[in-house]
Amino acid sequence: MELRHWRFDLALRHAWAIAPDLTRGPSGGSGAKAVSPVVFIELTDGEGRRGLGEAAPSSQYRESHETVAAFLQRADPRRLSFDDIPDSMAYLDTVAPCCAPAKCAVNLALLDGAARAAGRPVTDLLGVGFTEGRHVTSFTLGMDTPEVMARKAIEAAAMPVLKIKLGGPHDRETFAAVRAAAPGRRIRVDANQGWTTREEALRNIEWLASDGGVEFVEQPMPAAASEADAVWLKERSPLPLFGDESYQGAADAGACARRFHGVNVKLVKTGGLTAGQEALQAARRLGLKTMLGCMIESSLLITAAAHLADLTDHLDLDGHLLITNDPYRGVSCDRGLLSFATAPVAAGLRVAPRESGPGDDLPPCGPNAKR
Numbered sequence: 001m002e003l004r005h006w007r008f009d010l011a012l013r014h015a016w017a018i019a020p021d022l023t024r025g026p027s028g029g030s031g032a033k034a035v036s037p038v039v040f041i042e043l044t045d046g047e048g049r050r051g052l053g054e055a056a057p058s059s060q061y062r063e064s065h066e067t068v069a070a071f072l073q074r075a076d077p078r079r080l081s082f083d084d085i086p087d088s089m090a091y092l093d094t095v096a097p098c099c100a101p102a103k104c105a106v107n108l109a110l111l112d113g114a115a116r117a118a119g120r121p122v123t124d125l126l127g128v129g130f131t132e133g134r135h136v137t138s139f140t141l142g143m144d145t146p147e148v149m150a151r152k153a154i155e156a157a158a159m160p161v162l163k164i165k166l167g168g169p170h171d172r173e174t175f176a177a178v179r180a181a182a183p184g185r186r187i188r189v190d191a192n193q194g195w196t197t198r199e200e201a202l203r204n205i206e207w208l209a210s211d212g213g214v215e216f217v218e219q220p221m222p223a224a225a226s227e228a229d230a231v232w233l234k235e236r237s238p239l240p241l242f243g244d245e246s247y248q249g250a251a252d253a254g255a256c257a258r259r260f261h262g263v264n265v266k267l268v269k270t271g272g273l274t275a276g277q278e279a280l281q282a283a284r285r286l287g288l289k290t291m292l293g294c295m296i297e298s299s300l301l302i303t304a305a306a307h308l309a310d311l312t313d314h315l316d317l318d319g320h321l322l323i324t325n326d327p328y329r330g331v332s333c334d335r336g337l338l339s340f341a342t343a344p345v346a347a348g349l350r351v352a353p354r355e356s357g358p359g360d361d362l363p364p365c366g367p368n369a370k371r
């Protein structure tokens with residue numbers, strides 16, 4: 001097996017920031033960013049089989065394109081096989097316990113290559129389905145001034161569900177501006193750990209509940225908050241609470257079941273589709289609601305995650321809609337509705353490089369996309 005990897009800078013439609021970027025200040029935060037580097041990988045074997053993967057590292061978890069590249073350089077590709085994906089993933093855990101984004105990229109490439117060679121979609125390998133006409137993703141508005149957030153909400157007029165990043169110094173002005181620009185729209189709120197005490201979190205959640213159109217609140221307090229504080233908040237919250245930074249994978253399901261009503265699963269946190277599926281199933285077994293989320297990602301990773309859509313209650317698979325130079329095509333998105341009906345290929349992860357097919361002159365399929 002040969003492993004090739006390369007960095008690619010995803011260009012953001014709008015400068016992007018979340019709570020930790022703006023509230024930690026110059027010493028701890030990274031500030032708003034204009035590009036988001038990812039790492040693509042390609043695995044090929046002696047039999048002509050080939051699979052593609054993507055790592056979307058996040059500074060929130062102290063990951064970067066450098067940590068991904070360093071991990072991939074340490075891994076011996078001769079220990080990877082399209083014929084034995086569980087053994088390949090177990091080998092990667094012996095290379096280093098960390099670096100879930102890099103493991104995610106390898107897991108996707110292994111599944112892509114194995115499924116392509118079999119002429120089947122990855123959903124078949126995972127034993128799941130994908131129900132067309134059912135899966136609607138939210139569309140996320142990154143942190144900015146209330147005026148810019150309102151403008152973003154108007155730009156996203158075609159998207160039925162918005163997710164707003166709060167947890168900053170101007171939450172109420174921001175929410176009011178977005179609500180005025182998108183009256184009646186379903187809104188989800190992600191505080192990204194931005195409310196530091198349980199009392200502050202509860203005050204904000206009660207105020208959000210009074211809007212009547214907020215579905216749930218994601219990660220109101222830091223993942224490092226005490227269990228006593230998290231349980232206190234859960235008992236009093238008038239809105240469902242979802243853990244994101246608190247839920248890295250299946251091993252966190254027990255703790256999250258005590259702290260939250262639901263969890264947000266992301267392939268780059270769990271280390272790929274195999275572990276992502278396990279993370280969704282572990283949460284469900286404990287009665288948690290689930291959502292499938294993402295980082296800033298190309299259509300490759302987004303499309304991979306969409307393969308698990310039937311296993312989850314909510315989708316937040318919009319990372320590819322936030323960029324202007326998506327190098328891949330895969331699952332389509334029309335007014336938030338995800339579909340594989342027009343996927344460029346039928347096998348593997350069902351993605352192809354953007355330049356290889358029709359429609360290259362179109363923007364990534366987003367709120368204003370033509371069909």
Ligand SMILES: [Mg+2]
Pocket residue numbers: 190192218219244245264
């Ligand atoms: Mg989140």
